[in-house]
Amino acid sequence: MPIPDALSLLTRTPLFQGADRDTLAGLAGPAHVMTFGRGDAVFRAGDPADTLFIVAVGSVRIYRVGRGGRELTLGIDSSRQVLEPASVLGGETRHAAHAQALATPTVLLSFPADLVRHAVQHTPALAGAVIAHLARRDADTHRRLDALVFSGVGERLAAYLLEHAPAPHALPTNSDLAALLGTVPEIVSRKLGDFYRLGWIDLTRRTVTVTDERELQRLSEGL
Amino acid sequence: MPIPDALSLLTRTPLFQGADRDTLAGLAGPAHVMTFGRGDAVFRAGDPADTLFIVAVGSVRIYRVGRGGRELTLGIDSSRQVLEPASVLGGETRHAAHAQALATPTVLLSFPADLVRHAVQHTPALAGAVIAHLARRDADTHRRLDALVFSGVGERLAAYLLEHAPAPHALPTNSDLAALLGTVPEIVSRKLGDFYRLGWIDLTRRTVTVTDERELQRLSEGL
């Protein structure tokens, strides 16, 4: 499990494409390496957002908690992704969501937020990459909004399967899927069962494969 | 109905705070003035996103259309707001949503997107303002996401009333409210009726006032 050094990770981080080596080297200096185990909290909503984390190894789930402990996953960041860039790079002082390591080990590099903000300010190419990245996130989130308003769990699950299971795919737990789709585990179970009975997916030992892409497509688009 | 000249509008546009006068003057040159009436389409989803619009007079609704013609309002931009900054400033080539003028007249200034992008690239203070703005939008949209997942129409309507009607407030039509809250007009009507009967709001000739802030607050937080 090699832990890449800060500089080589930075140069391969999509968000930082376009920054010259010197700028990145200046950031790499004060970097810290942090290691987490599955389930560990990286930060919690309300914590000061004074650190920028980049995933080196493993992955991290960003989520919010609602009434009754129900969770909504906002995103999952794996290698070379930046956690909650909006909170840290826009001047937010506190995190708006929780972050939790998904794998053991999950290795993160941490950078002082003000240093990163400074580098972004003074490196036009970097600023451009950050803007493009935030814009893309904005578009994604809006797509998710209208999926929640305009379609049901069936549609959203079908879309998930089409995206992840053209080839055999190891399903997350029903709880994880539910948090991703904005529902509860029982409903995920029922819908998966429905799809299986309809012959649209194959499902053995938590491995799914889409077998009738056409029908799932039809469903995900709402008939 | 004075139409401000492009430069003075630009200098007072929040998104462009921090740019020096010369930069803005360079943008103001190629600006066009466009006038719309209530209901006119400014652009539609799928249109090329090669123009940046800033509202000078009136307001513009950004929305998406789902199955059965149901609409979801993503945002309403009024004076000095920039329309769909994410599409135009992040390198998107097409608009992801529709935009429609809400008032007669609605006056917009239009700027070539590549010019604006260029200015943003080369003016660090501008880039910083754009990043902060996009980050704020990101946070807002995530708040909306979890409101949709974790709470019902009643909660969302209560939150709307608390935000807009501490003082008497002219209600939009039920259809408009429904598009804002992610539901249908009939439900808005019923919920407003409930609140009225409970004595939580006063409602005369489409003007609402919150009369029992405490109860609405309780509801909007889910008991």
Next chain:
DNA sequence: CGTGATTTTGAGTGTCCTCAACATCTGTGG
């Protein structure tokens, strides 16, 4: 004062959620 849009209300339906019981899987230690 009439016409078209909007609001209100009723009735019926479907989806999702909750709670609870039961089944299955996974990994551990005997």
Next chain:
DNA sequence: CCACAGATGTTGAGGACACTCAAAATCACG
């Protein structure tokens, strides 16, 4: 290799909520 415990998955029943369709009432405006 088996037995067990805890986690996860499945299924049933009941209820809450939002949506649809349709009719009636009200409003806005010329």
